[in-house]
Amino acid sequence: MALNTPDSEQRGFRETSPGLRAAVFCLIAVLLMVTDSRSQLLLDLRRVLAASAYPLQLLLDSPVAAGRWLAENLATRGQLLDENEALQRRLLEQAGRLQRMASLEQENARLRALLESTAKVSDRVLIAEIMAVDMNPFRQRIVINKGSRDGVFVGQALIDADGVVGQVTRDQVFSAEALLITDVEHAVPVELLRTRQRTIAVGTGQVDRLSLPFLPRNADVQPGDLLVTSGLGGSFPPGYPVGTVTEVSSGPGEPFLTVSAQPAAKLDRIREVLLIWPGQATAAGERGP
């Protein structure tokens, strides 16, 4: 094989040796890693980098977005009519429920006023779409198409129609990264709706399972119990559904129950999420649990 290209012969003419350059680059990488994992100094640098990588992500997202656009625009009249009818029916149902809700909310506010505790103001929300971009495949992270330009902040809660989805971990200019509640590094302060027992729901890394590792053996918990956010910790506003307890077991000699729960939100098939700005101001700079 004739492979003595000019490349290899002229390697000696380089200004610096490749080893030296590699060492310098590695040193920079190590410094970046240490700074990034130990402090918040690189947040702005990452914002700039992420904003410049955003076109690439848009490009990756575009086939999926185009497919959705086509599906929306090529629907037949019959399909649209059917969908319209179904949506109207649901609207009517929900409007009925909302009427009752409005009176309950008023009653709640009145009772709270009597007790002189702060009234819960309704939360501001914004719809964001999940971009079809895979992050590190071993973590439960997503990218949404709203960023600090739209007022998204770190620690902000994400919900969908069924329950809590996760929280924002990095706010970039045009997009934001969020951690799902099932990621192994994520924990939500929750309470059991039936008994008001407070505990913490920890992610397992599986998209359909949460774990409640801190319930003592004598805790009153049974399969089917609903978990809602307790509002403690300040990241999540109280009262949003998180999941349902599916399994309770206790090994002999263990101080805590082994409890698993299924997330209320269908985390593996959501396309749109709601960003919440809670009525009460929460600590905006808080960086996850």
Place this chain on the structure above:
Amino acid sequence: MSRRSAPAWPVWLVLLGAAALMSLPLPAALAPFRPPWASMAVIYWVMMWPRRFGPGSAWLIGLLLDVLQGDILGQHAFSLCILGYLTLRFHLQIRIFPLWQLTATVFALLALEAFLLFWIDGMAGNPPVGIARWSQVLVGGLLWPPVMALLDRIRERLEQRDRAFA
């Protein structure tokens, strides 16, 4: 000297594309078997055009990967830089290897890179990835011959065009 005038931007496009492929949405069942496209592309171009591509370009692609995948800034930059350096250091030897030996070398390089990533995860306190990090190495090694054939065609095109202009 002819190589100096061969355009480098198509290669940068290939490298960018490889980095982008790393975040192409895949079904969850296939995600552990995503080949390390970016590392493979970096190995190829450093091996074939060592004057143009080295640890520095590998570092840049690594930084892009870090941003795209949301990892610690510098994790992929570090591992790809080492990968680029080793490839550059031994490019004269491995270029003349027969295909099976070259594939084995690439396999070893990818395994080394996976180990570096694994090591950094451990130091930074990230949760361990498990078996999936190593299945990627396996898939990358198995896919090397077709990937190399494809990149060879691109490179021959570029070099031919260059000769035509010279």
